Amino acid sequence: MASATGISGKRVLIVEDDFLIAEQMRHAIEAAGGRVVGLVRDVEIACDVIDDGQLDVALLDVKLGQEDSQRVVAYLKERRVPFIVVSGYERSTLPRCYGNAPYYGKPVLEEDVLRGLATVLAERTSRFRL
Numbered sequence: 494m495a496s497a498t499g500i501s502g503k504r505v506l507i508v509e510d511d512f513l514i515a516e517q518m519r520h521a522i523e524a525a526g527g528r529v530v531g532l533v534r535d536v537e538i539a540c541d542v543i544d545d546g547q548l549d550v551a552l553l554d555v556k557l558g559q560e561d562s563q564r565v566v567a568y569l570k571e572r573r574v575p576f577i578v579v580s581g582y583e584r585s586t587l588p589r590c591y592g593n594a595p596y597y598g599k600p601v602l603e604e605d606v607l608r609g610l611a612t613v614l615a616e617r618t619s620r621f622r623l
Contacts, residue, residue: 499611501526506542506551508565509579510534510558514599518552518579521603527610536560543568550610550617551576553594555587566590575613579606 505527509515512534519529531542534557542548543565551569553562553576567590569576577595578587584596595609 499615503549503614504528504530504547506531506548508533508539508562509554518606521607525607536564539565540568548574550614553578555580555582563588563590575617577609577613
């Protein structure tokens with residue numbers, strides 16, 4: 494398993510509609526050396542940030558107010574950006590589009606999220622290594 498220091502210098506998008514959770518994750522990511530490029534609670538804005546192409550990984554909630562994040566998942570997959578899911582919904586209830594993405598049920602420990610982000614980044618790097 495990768496260590497949380499694996500996110501140092503990496504650009505992270507946080508898609509979360511709960512302000513306190515989003516801020517908690519932002520602080521943890523920045524303390525681990527990551528750079529939060531977006532802290533968004535809206536599908537449209539999340540897709541705009543993804544379109545800019547300036548991110549390495551995303552932290553994604555399933556439900557964003559009255560919307561769900563399936564469109565965000567599609568954008569991330571199209572651009573081959575890894576993501577982890579943090580949700581209050583049971584994994585078994587998630588739509589198929591979330592696939593095998595790492596999943597953490599709320600409430601979640603910051604350390605678990607950091608390890609999850611580091612792991613998907615390490616897996617992405619190893620896939621593209623020559």
